[in-house]
Structure formats: structure tokens, C-alpha cells
Amino acid sequence: MKKRKILFLGESYRADAITWMNGLKEFGDFEIIPWELKTPNDTFYNRLLRVVEFKLAIFKIKKLIKQQQPDIVIAERTTSYGFLAALSGVKPLVIAQQGRTDLWPEKSITIPLKRIIQAYAFKKATLIHAWGPVMTLSMTEAQVDMTKVLVLPKGIDLTKFENKNTANPDKISAIVSRSLLPEYRHDIILKSFSVLNKKGMDFELTIIGDGSQLPTLKNLAKKLGIDKKVVFTGRIPNTELPELLQKSNFYISMPITEGVSASLFEAMASNCYPIVTDIPGNRSWIKHRENGQLIKLDDYNMLAEELIWSFKNSDSRAKAVLANRKFIEENADYHTNMKIIANKYHELINTSTTK
Incomplete structure (x- = not known):
């Protein structure tokens, strides 16, 4: 059987992203193709460069899609990588909201623009991840089709984070x-x-x-x-x-x-x-x-x-x-939850290919 490919748009060095990708490899037998913006978001000058890079990113992503032919695209953060994923035109498309809301900072002058970008990403997504129930509140406010939302944390590996605390109880x-x-x-x-x-x-x-x-x-x-x-x-x-x-x-x-x-x-x-x-x-x-x-x-x-x-x-x-x-x-057992998530991705791919 052909190995399914996932194009992952996001910061692949982050622990959350690593957990997500590793779980999909382990429990879904997926091949992961990561892509991320290269310019750090740390100084004013770099933020300006990152804006330019962001504008050019969709052309790079479409070129990568043509080369790799992924079966599904997944992206973290609705207002950045999620928006780029939506512009790619690939289906099925999975987007994960990262925080209580991705409209952040809340008092930023860019919030109206981010709201438009997020709405577009939500509309184009086949599946939207809410890693916890608190994330669904902002989705409801944004009038998201909640039938597309999966509320489930990725979980953690309980074989690594064991029930073996040895801390000194006296301090x-x-x-x-x-x-x-x-x-x-x-x-x-x-x-x-x-x-x-x-x-x-x-x-x-x-x-x-x-x-x-x-x-x-x-x-x-x-x-x-x-x-x-x-x-x-x-x-x-x-x-x-x-x-x-x-x-x-x-x-x-x-x-x-x-x-x-x-x-x-x-x-x-x-x-x-x-x-x-x-x-x-x-x-x-x-x-x-x-x-x-x-x-x-x-x-x-x-x-x-x-x-x-x-x-x-x-x-x-x-x-x-x-x-x-x-x-x-x-x-929040990683082995249980990531199996559910990986199976859901295979289901989305199979449904997409039979249409």
C-alpha cells in the first residue's frame, strides 16, 4: 500500500509540533514533509523581512506541493500557516488553532485583518483542531461550522512522563x-x-x-x-x-x-x-x-x-x-489520542480520493 504523505506547515522545532508529527508517523505510518518560514520573529527588522517572506511563501508552498504531491496538508495557527495552507488549494486541509484564540495580541491594530484571514482559513479547512474545550469558544464566536471541529488534545507519552516522583517532600x-x-x-x-x-x-x-x-x-x-x-x-x-x-x-x-x-x-x-x-x-x-x-x-x-x-x-x-x-x-494519553487523530486523517484522505 502506498505510504500517505502529509505536508506540515508550521514551526517544526516546537515540542508540540514534534509530538504531532511523531504521533502521525508512529500511529498513521505517514511520511511528513515539513515546511516553515525561515526568518525569526524576534526583532523589528526581522519582522519586516518575515512579512516579505510570508507574501512569497504561497509560491514556494505550491511549488513544493507540485513536487511532493501530498495527500493532505496540516497547519498550525489559523492566522499564519493555516491561512497559507488555505491558499494552497489542497484538500483535505487540517488546521489547528494554537491558543484560546489566534487573534493575538488582542489589542493589536492588525486584529481586523487577522479576523478576515482566520475566517478564510476556517472556511477552507476540512477539519479544525481544538486541542481543548476553551478553544471552541472563540470558534463559536467566529461562526465556525462546528461539525468540522475535533476537540481532543494530542496528549503526552505516559511511558516517558511516568508516575515516579522523587522530589524531597521537606522543601x-x-x-x-x-x-x-x-x-x-x-x-x-x-x-x-x-x-x-x-x-x-x-x-x-x-x-x-x-x-x-x-x-x-x-x-x-x-x-x-x-x-x-x-x-x-x-x-x-x-x-x-x-x-x-x-x-x-x-x-x-x-x-x-x-x-x-x-x-x-x-x-x-x-x-x-x-x-x-x-x-x-x-x-x-x-x-x-x-x-x-x-x-x-x-x-x-x-x-x-x-x-x-x-x-x-x-x-x-x-x-x-x-x-x-x-x-x-x-x-490525555498520547498513544490513545494520536491513534484517533491519525485514523481521522486517513478517513479524510480516503473520503477525498473517492469523490
Whole structure:
């Protein structure tokens, strides 16, 4: 039988994208052809170059399609790669919304244009991924045909993120595994640990990843006098993450916007107690002081208080981490969910070829 080809439009180096592509190879026996924009989106000059590259991208994509003859195109982010995929004319077309909404930043002057681009992508898509229920709210507002929407997380590999936590129960061993970008508010986390430090509490804080805020955050940790207790690992291979999670008893994530966080699922699977911002994307999975903590946006004092409360209430934490592991096993198992997704793609291809 001929091996089916997928053209993947998106940032193939991202952990979420790697999970998606690997799952399709493993459970769907697909050949993946990745394509992404080459210019980084980090400086004003590069953003201008990226706009030019974006305008030329559709011609490059169509040339690649002619060469490779993919059976299906999949794309992440409705307002960029999803739009390019829609312009390609290939069917079936699968688009994944990445956040609660891809219309971001919410107060940007480009939002009206992005809304038009997104509507076009939604209309042309054969299937739309909502990795969690919070994503469906903006889709409904955009009057998407919800019969095309599949609500299902990619899941995480429970054979890698095992139920084997070895953290020292006598101190706070916290981990942060989000990109070091302004919207993830690492500065709020550092300020909260400064409060703990002033109270004489023992802790260690591991901050994983890289990003534009790294130098600023290192300077802040030093200024707050906690740099000896904070470890910045930089970017690490995803294979090293499970062991670091299993050495931590708290997972902290303070984003100002959230869709579905694979890193939260990884932490829940690894028996890390989750403390996250009180926003819709996190409320889908966390109930305050039941299976984690919900913190008001940018409130480092509340974060410090809830860390202390949860550390002292070890029985409550123990029940929560057991419940979280069970939830992940039942709802976010990569082996189960990616089989469903891969089978759905084959179904779309087969339906398309018989028309």
C-alpha cells in the first residue's frame, strides 16, 4: 500500500509540533514533509523581512506541493500557516488553532485583518483542531461550522512522563517549563520566590527553556537575592524533561493567555502539583485548591501565599496529584489520542480520493 504523505506547515522545532508529527508517523505510518518560514520573529527588522517572506511563501508552498504531491496538508495557527495552507488549494486541509484564540495580541491594530484571514482559513479547512474545550469558544464566536471541529488534545507519552516522583517532600522544589517570553510572566514567579526567601522558606526553582527574557530574568533573580536558589537550564532536549519534572513537587505557569498546555499535562502526569494563572485555558483542567491552585494575573503575593498553603497542606497535595495522574491517563494519553487523530486523517484522505 502506498505510504500517505502529509505536508506540515508550521514551526517544526516546537515540542508540540514534534509530538504531532511523531504521533502521525508512529500511529498513521505517514511520511511528513515539513515546511516553515525561515526568518525569526524576534526583532523589528526581522519582522519586516518575515512579512516579505510570508507574501512569497504561497509560491514556494505550491511549488513544493507540485513536487511532493501530498495527500493532505496540516497547519498550525489559523492566522499564519493555516491561512497559507488555505491558499494552497489542497484538500483535505487540517488546521489547528494554537491558543484560546489566534487573534493575538488582542489589542493589536492588525486584529481586523487577522479576523478576515482566520475566517478564510476556517472556511477552507476540512477539519479544525481544538486541542481543548476553551478553544471552541472563540470558534463559536467566529461562526465556525462546528461539525468540522475535533476537540481532543494530542496528549503526552505516559511511558516517558511516568508516575515516579522523587522530589524531597521537606522543601519546595518548583519547576517552570514555559518559553522565556514576556507573556509567560517569569518575573512574577521570581518575585513570589523572593517573598518566600524573605520568610526563610527553603526552596529550589528550576526554569527550563530559552527566550528573549533570559538575560533580564537572570538579572532580576540576582537583584532579588535568590540567584543561588534559581537554576536556568536554557533550552534542553525534550528527553531530559521527564526526569526534571520527577524531581519537582510543584509546577508553576503564569501565562496571561492559554489554550491547551502540553507542559501542564506533562507536569500532572509526573505528580507535580500545578499552580497556574486563573484564566479560561487553565480553568478547563484545574479547580482551585482541589487539584491545583489558580492565581490572579500578575499577583506574585497571591502566588507566594498559595505556594505556602499548598506546601503546608501535604495531604491535600497528595490527593490532588493522584487524581491528576488518573485524569491524564483517561483523557490525555498520547498513544490513545494520536491513534484517533491519525485514523481521522486517513478517513479524510480516503473520503477525498473517492469523490
